[in-house]
Amino acid sequence: MPSPLSRRTLLRAALTTTAATPLVLASPGTAHAADPYDTLRLKWRDLVLGTGFDPAAEPYASRLTALGATAARLRSTMRRVPGSLWPDLPYADPEPDTDSESFTYSGNLGTSYDRLRTLTEAYAQPGTGLTGDPALLAELLAALDHLHDEAYHAGQTRYGNWWNWQIGIPQALLDICVHLYDHLGAARITRFTAAVDHFVPDSTVASYTGTSTGANRVDLCRVLALRGVIGRSSAKTALARDALGPVFPYVTSGDGLYADGSFIQHTYVPYAGTYGAVMLGGLSLLFALLDGSPWEVTDPNRQTVFDSVEKAYAPFLYNGLAMDGVSGRAVSRGVQKSDTRSVLQDDHLRGHAIVACIALLGQSASSTERARWDAMVKGWIDRARYRPVLDSDALGVAQLARLKAIADGTATAAPEPVGHRLFPAMDRAVHRRPDWAAAVSMASRRITHYENGNGENLRGWHTGSGMLYWWGDTYGNGQYSDAFWPTVDPLRLPGTTVSRKPLADGEGGAWGAPRPDVRWVGGATDGTYAAVGQYLKGLSSTLLAKKSWFFLDDAIVCLGAGIHGRDGTRVETIVDNRNLGANGSHALTVDGTAQPTRLGLHATFTGARWAHLAGFGGYVFPGGANLSALREARTGAWSDINTGGTTDPVTRRYLTLWCDHGTDPTWDTYAYVVLPGATAERTAARAADTTRLTVLANTGEQQGVHVPALGFTGVNLWFAGTVGDVTTTAPASVMIREMGRTATVCVSGPLRDGAVIDLTWRRAVPSVVSHDPSVQVVTTGARLTLRVTPGTAGAVHKAVVSLG
Template structure:
């Protein structure tokens, strides 16, 4: 019979009196401050302030107990493993790729023990304070220590498992089971941690000790110090964090423009960035008020990054896949058939909770703003409500539940506006009811990241992939098994050669980057002109691609599309995931197309198209577009070697422009109208005066939208487009306002201009504000702006405000 545990009884077990557990006394007593920190860490990793008899916690705790019971029942200590199927003894440690799996099994073994310890410490699991479970945990810890993770073992496989994964779980176990472990045992465990994670692991800010990885290493060192009562270790961890805070200008870390890079070339706000944010929140909270409190004034950069770096990529509870790197390929795994499929929403929810935790150490104003943002994201995540998230940890769940229940917090709406991130070649655009994001690549930013057998077919995700989501619709577009079932050569917005590529083509860890410089754009914070000089991965394909982000539309232009691969080249207008059922009506020029699968058609002279429940598309001069309804099979194992082999099927509606085999100077033009009705799409197509395409060539691309007062031009070379003349390559956008002012945003995407002159043949009375890079300005019937050295602007837009004549 299970003993009912009161909250006080639960705390007694987990804060640990040796008498209560019948374990005798410890060989030494830790100083009070370390005991305080151990207790605080328990609270941080177990959660607090929730009722174990109320939902969603009651069910989650019961599930934890069920899982722990299964792990306990199947634990079978043997040479080289603790659980059958999780063999960590590597028969051939010289074979790195195979060794990765063995070291990962060691990591997983410690994680399972951590699950057992949580079930032992948490109330309501059915195993709370169970002596048999306690003994099983200690047996498992001893076995792993004696068999593999000890001070005499040489490292093999993935460094991460030895320096971050296993020691983090081990040290959590030491805290949770502190009173069940003898001093001798703890000393042995800490000696193993010291062996694999010496002080030199944070000796310099290089290699695997940067960004999120360094925060993880600091967590290991801090907890090693707390468990072992070593003030020096805790101080080392605190001080080593300081190199994470300052903005960087290359490599891993936070950038002044809001970018976050890991692995040198990979935009990683939504994966490694999430780890860093969560780790910093935990460490700030652990050390707050202690002798080792983090007081470095540069930690304000991290607080600023909540709204500057993370918030732009959070939308209604999800974190955008364009900044999740190879994590997009992590769905169902082969080793755990009961695992919940990962997706953009499940990656987003921990970030929301980490923001809440970080807010406890921020200013009152910051904390209030962040809680309001989080509450809004939670309320609008109808697709995957955070409090029903099946994989969100109990501490995170408790933090989010408190925000939801806090009547003093008023949810705020999604912001509107445009953000460019030149340091990682990403852009986000937000309008009422929808959001979009763009992923590009250049000589600094990789096409995509593969590694550890993950994301094997992400080849074209950096080739101008244009993501978009609706506020109350289509939020499962990339969540519902999109990555294992989509045609990887028909990603929305991309221009791609159909040349066959090998899995992991280009090399691991973001090794492959296009040899191009002109990638970037200009924005006034609301609208934008963005461009990408595209070179295909392991292909002869070249193209010039431009996107003009406006109030209800994204204008998409392509030119100079040339290839000699001997294969077809396609530009994918869109590729909508319609789920297992399909069924969205598809209308072209007023005619509803067949809803059967499979179905395909060549739409000659198409003016507009509409996908019910999604949005509209306009082809300004008419276009020949291929349309396809396709029921596609796929499995996670096709894109991730650790993925499940279970076959999934999803239905897609795809529109693409077929440029033919080996095209020369091919082009395209279309408008994307997210969320538009069929009537609104038809009306836009019927209005020839709404959009003027000023240029769409290999040299220049530009548009004019008179009703918005918008002009946008990407000068691939200097020259004249409409009323604008540029002396050199640049990106320009102009927004004229009804109050008689205009903002001119100019950027140097190539980061090479030591001078630049822009002429606008428009009457201008005065320049009212300008950046320091503006050397001179001549007003009158024509405006001439002369910029000085732009090489130090990192591709950021230089905004000049003028009063029109």
């Protein structure tokens, strides 16, 4: 688990060689006789620093100039004194009982190597003002010797965070060795590779456990591969290649890729947006590096990595952003303190990094896959209006050059896909329509409410309590990017049902420890629409609730029941909490009446039937609801939720809508419909159309809806029972979609106990057209009975039937 200083940006870990300004290498260094080690070393330089573009053109020229300025500032403050290389980064080995200092000091040592890497790149590349500076070269060599002799050498006992010693520092050191190889001399190379061998021995990858899994394993293999290249060791490079093997197969528990497209790191955390991106970025680099060499990765299981582009990563990319629900504690990084400037992270920049990974991985994929991915990448570039990809601070020159080549190429930009994807292994669901997308984040005994650690994401308590994210095709793309996390009320995250019981920073424990003791989380989908449900137990509270979402053509139907708590505090369901920006005054209309736009509006609407927020969409309340609304300006700082964040205050305006269940509610309910992008007129018309949607049940035992116009029936049965025309003999999620003379019946067992589910649909079904092997046809005719053997993975099982 890296320290706060270890992954200041996703780019540092996954894609480039510095957390500061992205750089470019215009030409290789001294020519060498063609041997595999020199070939790979020069290839690595091209991969991470770029080639084949004009360094005097934008955006490259300005980045190189900025790199030079950063390097000059770092150079001016560098001092080789005992215990540090920079005065603000003491790394001296602390006393044995000072764990917190040990943690900081090892991070400082890692940052010292990162700064040297920045200086090295300023020396190696054109246009920086320090290119080829012989005095700088001498200072770099002396600084490397200083850090080696004092801290990072064979025989040194490590202290603080393991990640710094085994991944962060050796990656920086080996990158420096690649760029300065012709100036190091044999003695230095021997000393430096011995240091890497000491901290990253072969035994580090001997077993696929602990800190040597998933993204961390790929990072370790990167270290071993480059150590083999720099030290001219075939055995080390071969070990790096072979140690990648355990990363490829699908897993059924713990860290890694799952067959359903889930990616987990730290055992309990959905992490495609950060650790998954690190893994994808590392693999894309290593595949490209070793391709065509004696150590080429030929393991046939590597195909799972290529498959993951469309199964595990693309579903969470929208208009260039990566959805926050799979980015773990990284959502709290926002604007972080850095050596010379503030470093921004957000969902868009994380998305840009993944898009760049996909572009690079395409170089190792089949021509068919590459053509598909180039079209996807070009589409993301075209639609990234909120934060343009080709002007992204998250990308280095090499990444930008690869992406620009695709943008200028012949591929036809692919549109955002339409459909629904369930990810049972990580309690996530993503719904896409032609002009909007949504995602829901849940928690269970398998998946954490939230992850905090290393002082990060201290108030992400309720992100797994049914948080519902949504974005429009041309609107709302900055909802979670624009200082949302430090300014939003953490007890009022959109879509969640929460007790307003005060919680401590880091409540429940770190590294995914806060997991509710519930199993029923999951759903059923035909790939277009879906029924999704969560049995919610509140974090460190007595709160209980059953929550369901029915994802349809232009709407999300949200039901809640069994809402119960005894914390002595109010319980609320947050219909939405829209970030209006620094000065937004979007109009709110409730039941046809425009509400004041002044800050401080706090109103309750008894029996509200609909509401509309200009610029975003509408909300319908079947049967009416007691709706509360609050318009407020909220001020916070990134340091409030992340100890590495900046302390500068930021203020954003919010419009919050919620249903108040009162203090210590007893089995309360809610029902509302979200209409992304709807006009006020369409919202009012939908509220007036009482025949379109029928709520079949909304209790603590069953929840379900029927939409005749779509042929849709969705039911979540928390216990065996009957809802409408559907009966099951065990807890289940059921989705039925009628289309003309056929219907698709979808069933899952969210408890994942493997119990057989007998489903009866009281509908005339003359025959079953097709069915999964896990589905047995028991009866047809006046009614349909299917016997489903659901397994333990929460998968959806389908049958297509004819209708009488």
